Amino acid sequence: MREVTALGAAYLAGLAVGYWQNLDELQEKAVIEREFRPGIETTERNYRYSGWKKAVKRAMAWEDHDK
Template sequence: GEPLKALRVDGGAVANNFLMQFQADILGTPVERPKMRETTALGAAYLAGLAIGFWSGLDELKDKAVIERKFEPQCDDAEKEKLYAGW
């Protein structure tokens, strides 16, 4: 498979900067927090819009995802293993 380029998160827990940074560090992958944090209902609305032809396709929706903050991994492999072991 392909390596993960970024982890996109949503929901109430994304307000916790420590948790988002921890995930980026432990996974060694950037974590992207959207401006619209509760995206489950938004996703359902997008699917409904696609189903009735409101949007022409997924390409039209890609620009609507606004990333508020990107958490980059900030630890080396040894520190990552230490964090993972404690998880």
């Protein structure tokens, strides 16, 4: 399954209305098709993630020229 946001929302809704009794019942039905494992070392991943966070912070500080 490529995208699971909608599935998660459906699970939460089902739990809220009592369709499923608890998380254990949901886990019994779960099927893992494929598991993602990072292909880079933790140090490299953290370095890249840090750079990404800096870029996002800078982008959020851009001026809004439409105002």
